[in-house]
Amino acid sequence: MCGIVGYTGAGQAAPVLLDGLSKLEYRGYDSAGIAVRDGEAEPVIVKEKGRIADLKKKIGSEDNVIGTCGIGHTRWATHGAPSETNAHPHHSDDNAVVGVHNGIIENYEEIRAKLKKKGYEFYSQTDTECIIKLVDYYYKKYQETPIEAIARAILRVRGSYALCLMFADYPGEIFCARNGSPMIIGMTGEDAFVASDVPAILNYTRHVYYIDNMEMAHLKKGGVEFFNIDGDRIEKELVEIKWDAEAAEKGGYEHFMLKEIHEQPKAVEDTIHSVVKDGNRIDLSGVGLSEEEIKKISQIYIVACGSAYHVGVSSQYVLEDLAGIPVRVELASEFRYRSMPLLQDALAIIISQSGETADSLEALRKMKASGIKTLAIVNVVGSSIAREADHVFYTLAGPEIAVATTKAYSTQLVANDLLAIEFGRVRGLLTDEEAYRLVEEVKSIPEKIATILEDKNRIQWFASKFANAHDIFFIGRGIDYATCMEGSLKCKEISYIHSEAYAAGELKHGTISLVEEGTLVIGVCTQSEVFEKTVSNMVETASRGAYLMGLTTEDNYSLEDVARFTVFVPKVDEHFSTSLAVVPLQLLGYYISLARGLDVDKPRNLAKSVTVE
Numbered sequence: 167m168c169g170i171v172g173y174t175g176a177g178q179a180a181p182v183l184l185d186g187l188s189k190l191e192y193r194g195y196d197s198a199g200i201a202v203r204d205g206e207a208e209p210v211i212v213k214e215k216g217r218i219a220d221l222k223k224k225i226g227s228e229d230n231v232i233g234t235c236g237i238g239h240t241r242w243a244t245h246g247a248p249s250e251t252n253a254h255p256h257h258s259d260d261n262a263v264v265g266v267h268n269g270i271i272e273n274y275e276e277i278r279a280k281l282k283k284k285g286y287e288f289y290s291q292t293d294t295e296c297i298i299k300l301v302d303y304y305y306k307k308y309q310e311t312p313i314e315a316i317a318r319a320i321l322r323v324r325g326s327y328a329l330c331l332m333f334a335d336y337p338g339e340i341f342c343a344r345n346g347s348p349m350i351i352g353m354t355g356e357d358a359f360v361a362s363d364v365p366a367i368l369n370y371t372r373h374v375y376y377i378d379n380m381e382m383a384h385l386k387k388g389g390v391e392f393f394n395i396d397g398d399r400i401e402k403e404l405v406e407i408k409w410d411a412e413a414a415e416k417g418g419y420e421h422f423m424l425k426e427i428h429e430q431p432k433a434v435e436d437t438i439h440s441v442v443k444d445g446n447r448i449d450l451s452g453v454g455l456s457e458e459e460i461k462k463i464s465q466i467y468i469v470a471c472g473s474a475y476h477v478g479v480s481s482q483y484v485l486e487d488l489a490g491i492p493v494r495v496e497l498a499s500e501f502r503y504r505s506m507p508l509l510q511d512a513l514a515i516i517i518s519q520s521g522e523t524a525d526s527l528e529a530l531r532k533m534k535a536s537g538i539k540t541l542a543i544v545n546v547v548g549s550s551i552a553r554e555a556d557h558v559f560y561t562l563a564g565p566e567i568a569v570a571t572t573k574a575y576s577t578q579l580v581a582n583d584l585l586a587i588e589f590g591r592v593r594g595l596l597t598d599e600e601a602y603r604l605v606e607e608v609k610s611i612p613e614k615i616a617t618i619l620e621d622k623n624r625i626q627w628f629a630s631k632f633a634n635a636h637d638i639f640f641i642g643r644g645i646d647y648a649t650c651m652e653g654s655l656k657c658k659e660i661s662y663i664h665s666e667a668y669a670a671g672e673l674k675h676g677t678i679s680l681v682e683e684g685t686l687v688i689g690v691c692t693q694s695e696v697f698e699k700t701v702s703n704m705v706e707t708a709s710r711g712a713y714l715m716g717l718t719t720e721d722n723y724s725l726e727d728v729a730r731f732t733v734f735v736p737k738v739d740e741h742f743s744t745s746l747a748v749v750p751l752q753l754l755g756y757y758i759s760l761a762r763g764l765d766v767d768k769p770r771n772l773a774k775s776v777t778v779e
């Protein structure tokens with residue numbers, strides 16, 4: 167989604183802004199812009215629809231944007247079409263206030279109407295222009311400091327935002343505020359940085375401050391100060407970012423997605439080792455869940471979006487079976503507007519790679535407000551969901567850049583597997599020996615994923631054969647159905663081929679009428695209890711003309727008698743089979759997208775982190 171970078175210091179701002187924005191490209195955007203100020207001069211604002219490369223072309227020589235203070239933005243259109251006019255930065259009529267903004271101002275129409283009555287004119291359709299002009303209005307009306315005017319404005323607006331402003335009267339200074347959208351401040355020597363996301367400033371500093379909701383910051387050369395909503399100075403803790411800058415580069419792979427698929431063995435192994443100690447003992451002390459708390463859990467609610475939701479669907483089978491706790495899996499965007507009676511001794515598990523997904527964050531807040539204990543499974547340290555949850559299980563996937571998640575998804579799966587095993591042991595459903603054996607199985611996953619990756623050429627061949635498919639159906643039962651949901655999403659989001667995941671037994675209740683000569687049907691069959699049933703459903707589609715691909719575990723060679731192309735993954739305890747079966751499906755999605763010549767890492771209309779509803 168939208169990205170923000172700001173800089174003030176001893177060097178030139180434009181190169182830092184453009185470099186930072188390019189590091190945020192992976193989040194998805196449709197236009198970009200920068201505003202740079204040279205001392206007391208008016209800011210130079212350059213904006214362009216399209217890519218950062220288009221913006222750079224428009225800027226031409228860096229001599230055209232001289233100055234040591236500036237702000238930049240990549241926009242993902244919400245209010246108003248992608249266009250140069252709607253791109254940020256935006257400005258007040260006389261350029262007294264220039265700014266960029268992430269998030270959504272919900273009452274922007276009301277603000278616009280109020281300001282119009284005061285004589286303001288609007289040139290864009292954006293909510294951003296409204297908030298900038300509101301700050302300008304208060305700044306002039308009350309003759310206040312920028313911090314006071316911003317505080318007044320943010321008390322008036324509803325919504326989520328990260329805001330970065332420059333005031334004509336304060337050369338070399340940047341003012342920021344946030345509520346709901348992420349924002350970090352970095353310092354090194356005389357240089358001060360602000361960004362919506364760590365990769366934007368990782369080339370310059372690894373020491374950052376996180377601003378909390380309804381807090382503000384004032385950056386100038388050599389220093390930064392923080393304020394609460396009352397305008398009082400507050401202290402913030404400097405946090406060291408441990409990410410490796412190299413981890414956010416492609417490292418020889420053609421795309422981030424392929425690199426991240428290959429990073430799965432390590433990401434999964436690191437996540438396992440963060441809680442599995444000597445003797446296969448699972449230690450949740452870092453997560454902060456005590457045995458007493460675990461014993462009391464009467465119900466688990468898993469709430470998430472997209473792929474993280476698919477993790478929840480797969481994990482519900484594992485948690486119910488191993489820990490004996492009933493599980494409900496809810497889409498965060500639905501859950502937040504539902505009045506569902508919640509059991510008080512429940513545990514809510516919120517799963518999120520970014521930790522900033524707006525709907526998941528609101529679902530977490532709703533759970534907390536209802537008195538439910540919350541556990542976040544999150545990848546980004548210091549993200550909003552991680553900070554607001556009662557307990558956090560950090561996945562150690564490292565930075566995930568490709569829009570389509572792979573390694574974060576895989577780490578979320580094993581995090582849930584380990585919770586299920588430990589919950590089962592503590593609650594007496596599993597003996598120590600059984601828990602030990604299951605942990606051994608989980609520990610075998612990284613090496614088995616690596617084995618699957620060695621066979622990727624076969625999948626690439628098959629992908630090129632079906633690169634022009636119209637529809638793809640993924641069918642399976644139980645855990646295999648959950649795997650299908652993720653396989654189908656991976657395929658459609660980056661290849662733009664329509665696909666559906668279907669519980670195999672449901673096909674004949676309607677959907678099978680879509681199957682015709684040559685339709686690709688992928689049957690996932692890793693669960694012995696329902697193996698024969700899914701195979702029968704595959705055969706039903708084949709007799710209506712479907713081309714069958716089978717995905718199963720080694721030893722189930724009979725599937726080759728039914729499917730025209732079969733992929734085998736190593737055997738693992740069947741509770742954990744999604745971790746292996748999903749890998750060929752990730753590769754399939756990747757190679758179909760590649761064969762179609764699409765932008766694999768940045769698929770159209772999508773953003774990496776969905777910080778709006």
Ligand code: F6R
Nearest residue numbers: 472473474518519520523570571
């Ligand atoms: C799909 C994908 C999305 C995310 C979803 C939730 O490949 O990446 O469906 O899983 O937007 O994002 P997080 O996990 O950041 O909350």
